[in-house]
Amino acid sequence: MWYAIISEDVENSLPLRDQHRPQHVARLKALAEEGRLLVAGPHPAVDTLEPGEAGFTGSLIVADFDSIEAAQAWVAEDPYVINNVHTDVKVKLFKKVLP
DSSP states (O other): OOOEEEEOOTTTTTHHHHHHHHHHHHHHHHHHTTOOOEEEEEEEESSOOOOOOOOOOEEEEEEEEEHHEEEEEHHHTTTHHHSSSSEEEEEEEEEOOOO
């Protein structure tokens, strides 16, 4: 089943994001290699794909897990969660309709 992982960042999260990004991305790449990642990416803080020092306000990940508990357990081990990049994370069922 697909799950949407929707996160909100702490203010001025860019330094923390930069510090923990390699470990965070490695976990996403592992999901992708297993064919379990639909999409993942950050929400820019300003209306551009490269926000520079403005940074990001959170992230969206849509990935396949066996259950909501499995998705929540995966989130709990994410470097952005462990190191307080995110202030709030929601895990919700996601129904892919298009494309």
